Amino acid sequence: MKLASLKDGRDGRLLVVSRDLQWAVEVPEIALTMQAALDNWSDCEPALRAVAAQLEQGDCSQARAFDPQVCSSPLPRAYHWADGSAYVNHVELVRRARGAELPDSFWSDPLIYQGGSDCFVGPCDPIVADPAGGIDFEAEIAVITGDVAMGVDSLQALDSVRLLMLVNDVSLRQLIPGELAKGFGFYQSKPASAFSPVAVTPDELAGAWQGGRVCRPLLSTLNAQPFGRPQAGEDMTFHFGQLIAHACRTREMGAGAIIGSGTVSNKQGTAHGSAIADGGRGYSCIAELRMIETIRDGQPATAFMQPGDQIRIEMLDQTGASIFGAIEQTVQPPARSG
Amino acid sequence: MKLASLKDGRDGRLLVVSRDLQWAVEVPEIALTMQAALDNWSDCEPALRAVAAQLEQGDCSQARAFDPQVCSSPLPRAYHWADGSAYVNHVELVRRARGAELPDSFWSDPLIYQGGSDCFVGPCDPIVADPAGGIDFEAEIAVITGDVAMGVDSLQALDSVRLLMLVNDVSLRQLIPGELAKGFGFYQSKPASAFSPVAVTPDELAGAWQGGRVCRPLLSTLNAQPFGRPQAGEDMTFHFGQLIAHACRTREMGAGAIIGSGTVSNKQGTAHGSAIADGGRGYSCIAELRMIETIRDGQPATAFMQPGDQIRIEMLDQTGASIFGAIEQTVQPPARSG
Numbered sequence: 001m002k003l004a005s006l007k008d009g010r011d012g013r014l015l016v017v018s019r020d021l022q023w024a025v026e027v028p029e030i031a032l033t034m035q036a037a038l039d040n041w042s043d044c045e046p047a048l049r050a051v052a053a054q055l056e057q058g059d060c061s062q063a064r065a066f067d068p069q070v071c072s073s074p075l076p077r078a079y080h081w082a083d084g085s086a087y088v089n090h091v092e093l094v095r096r097a098r099g100a101e102l103p104d105s106f107w108s109d110p111l112i113y114q115g116g117s118d119c120f121v122g123p124c125d126p127i128v129a130d131p132a133g134g135i136d137f138e139a140e141i142a143v144i145t146g147d148v149a150m151g152v153d154s155l156q157a158l159d160s161v162r163l164l165m166l167v168n169d170v171s172l173r174q175l176i177p178g179e180l181a182k183g184f185g186f187y188q189s190k191p192a193s194a195f196s197p198v199a200v201t202p203d204e205l206a207g208a209w210q211g212g213r214v215c216r217p218l219l220s221t222l223n224a225q226p227f228g229r230p231q232a233g234e235d236m237t238f239h240f241g242q243l244i245a246h247a248c249r250t251r252e253m254g255a256g257a258i259i260g261s262g263t264v265s266n267k268q269g270t271a272h273g274s275a276i277a278d279g280g281r282g283y284s285c286i287a288e289l290r291m292i293e294t295i296r297d298g299q300p301a302t303a304f305m306q307p308g309d310q311i312r313i314e315m316l317d318q319t320g321a322s323i324f325g326a327i328e329q330t331v332q333p334p335a336r337s338g
Numbered sequence: 339m340k341l342a343s344l345k346d347g348r349d350g351r352l353l354v355v356s357r358d359l360q361w362a363v364e365v366p367e368i369a370l371t372m373q374a375a376l377d378n379w380s381d382c383e384p385a386l387r388a389v390a391a392q393l394e395q396g397d398c399s400q401a402r403a404f405d406p407q408v409c410s411s412p413l414p415r416a417y418h419w420a421d422g423s424a425y426v427n428h429v430e431l432v433r434r435a436r437g438a439e440l441p442d443s444f445w446s447d448p449l450i451y452q453g454g455s456d457c458f459v460g461p462c463d464p465i466v467a468d469p470a471g472g473i474d475f476e477a478e479i480a481v482i483t484g485d486v487a488m489g490v491d492s493l494q495a496l497d498s499v500r501l502l503m504l505v506n507d508v509s510l511r512q513l514i515p516g517e518l519a520k521g522f523g524f525y526q527s528k529p530a531s532a533f534s535p536v537a538v539t540p541d542e543l544a545g546a547w548q549g550g551r552v553c554r555p556l557l558s559t560l561n562a563q564p565f566g567r568p569q570a571g572e573d574m575t576f577h578f579g580q581l582i583a584h585a586c587r588t589r590e591m592g593a594g595a596i597i598g599s600g601t602v603s604n605k606q607g608t609a610h611g612s613a614i615a616d617g618g619r620g621y622s623c624i625a626e627l628r629m630i631e632t633i634r635d636g637q638p639a640t641a642f643m644q645p646g647d648q649i650r651i652e653m654l655d656q657t658g659a660s661i662f663g664a665i666e667q668t669v670q671p672p673a674r675s676g
Contacts, residue, residue, distance in 0.1 A: 080455065
């Protein structure tokens with residue numbers, strides 16, 4: 001089953017979307033919003049699946065053409081958005097470039113940070129940010145959970161996964177060093193994130209959903225040039241069940257919580273992977289490429305994003321069809337500096 | 339105007355509460371929940387104020403006795419909960435005890451962390467936590483905002499303050515050093531926070547709301563013994579407008595966002611304040627007292643909270659009446675370790 005939210009007010013209007021992303025139908029008789037469906041999932045899920053099944057059978061009488069442009073993120077706002085760094089290669093690479101060691105514990109104890117969740121932007125909305133901040137995209141996968149009890153173990157935690165999405169966890173690289181040095185984690189360096197047009201139930205991934213990991217390449221395209229295609233199922237040190245269990249060690253988590261994978265990153269049998277231009281799988285953010293350049297050449301060559309730059313993030317199934325629809329965002333400076 | 343939320347489902351039922359905290363009335367014809375009222379504040383505020391005025395005039399026909407025990411936190415869950423460290427004395431004290439310098443920038447650049455907001459506990463609910471974590475309370479003040487634009491300045495930001503509350507930002511002290519050392523800020527070390535039974539509009543504070551600060555003592559009582567009574571209007575290096583502006587430098591903030599002051603802490607004309615037992619104003623968390631003990635005696639003498647320990651946090655007006663009602667929580671170990 002695939003779900004989306006039509007832009008409308010603060011919480012959007014819930015849509016059931018056909019598997020081929022061509023059709024969508026509103027379901028106000030089941031739930032007005034995605035959060036309402038998640039709040040009452042045991043009642044809503046069967047009813048939503050019945051609508052989805054009708055759509056697949058070609059019963060589109062109530063449906064209209066699905067248009068990601070008029071969609072918000074599946075949850076336009078959420079009560080919890082925490083992003084892990086499950087691909088430790090990404091962390092190791094960023095640290096190595098600045099000469100910092102990776103503590104051994106990073107391979108057994110997940111890194112996670114809590115992000116702003118009151119004002120997500122839509123999948124096709126601009127990235128509004130000052131270029132002086134060093135604007136970077138981060139292509140990731142995220143899950144939306146149901147209610148999760150405190151102290152859940154990592155296998156039980158997987159049962160709480162309701163939906164999966166893609167994320168662009170936009171980062172302001174120039175603000176990160178100063179902010180992390182203060183010791184309290186990211187805040188200003190992480191402006192509003194955007195999620196894929198569609199959130200899907202795990203069964204939509206079929207064989208690609210294995211052990212709490214999504215085993216498909218994650219495609220990032222920067223200004224129409226392929227930038228990354230790492231296998232999301234590889235090098236994910238912590239699966240989503242482990243990330244959820246980590247998040248719930250000392251507190252419970254409420255339905256609609258979003259947990260991210262962190263930037264998807266492959267080692268590719270090399271020290272830290274290589275760029276698509278060099279025959280590799282590339283990267284899911286500009287910072288990693290700059291780190292490789294720094295390690296190799298002593299300084300980065302690739303610039304961060306500038307006004308007008310466009311990033312597209314997508315994942316295709318084995319037949320080449322888009323699973324989640326595409327995040328497609330263009331950088332736009334804030335009005336006050338524009 | 340004073341507002342509260344009766345426990346009911348995930349979001350509670352909105353109550354208008356009399357100034358003396360004796361009476362409460364449900365207002366489903368205005369807004370079902372506090373978040374709904376905040377989402378549509380310009381319409382709801384006048385209607386809610388009319389009900390509040392009726393209550394003050396003794397028109398209690400629709401009202402019932404107000405009982406904090408059956409209340410959730412004013413927002414049972416929120417889309418944004420970020421806590422500043424506006425009382426830099428608290429930060430300086432914690433750092434000095436471990437021999438770390440306070441960077442000069444901490445006096446001009448607010449520290450802020452984002453906390454879990456999907457599952458707040460009620461003002462009289464237990465603190466469910468493993469005592470091995472080093473359970474501490476943190477008595478603070480918080481504001482609930484309306485919508486705030488990106489790049490707002492600190493004076494404009496004050497106009498977005500809709501309501502004020504008290505907070506117990508429970509902390510697990512033994513988990514903090516390891517977690518902060520990882521560099522991404524607090525997560526497991528900050529279990530569910532609790533807020534005062536009642537949230538009040540700034541006008542309820544009358545002369546005590548000055549320049550974005552609340553100029554009244556914040557009273558913390560541990561196991562029926564006075565523990566702290568610092569003046570919340572003193573030593574607050576950053577007022578709430580500055581904290582909100584900091585939070586909105588690179589993103590907008592949505593209605594119902596909660597911004598906390600951090601642990602209220604006074605220097606009291608000394609190096610770092612002194613305990614009530616020593617004739618001082620005391621502290622708003624156990625950690626500060628332990629730091630003073632460590633600085634003075636080489637080691638802390640006061641234990642963190644144990645099962646059965648009770649913390650009460652309250653603020654009185656000039657007549658001795660409770661402004662927000664009291665947070666009153668007792669420590670209870672999690673079921674799995676109980």
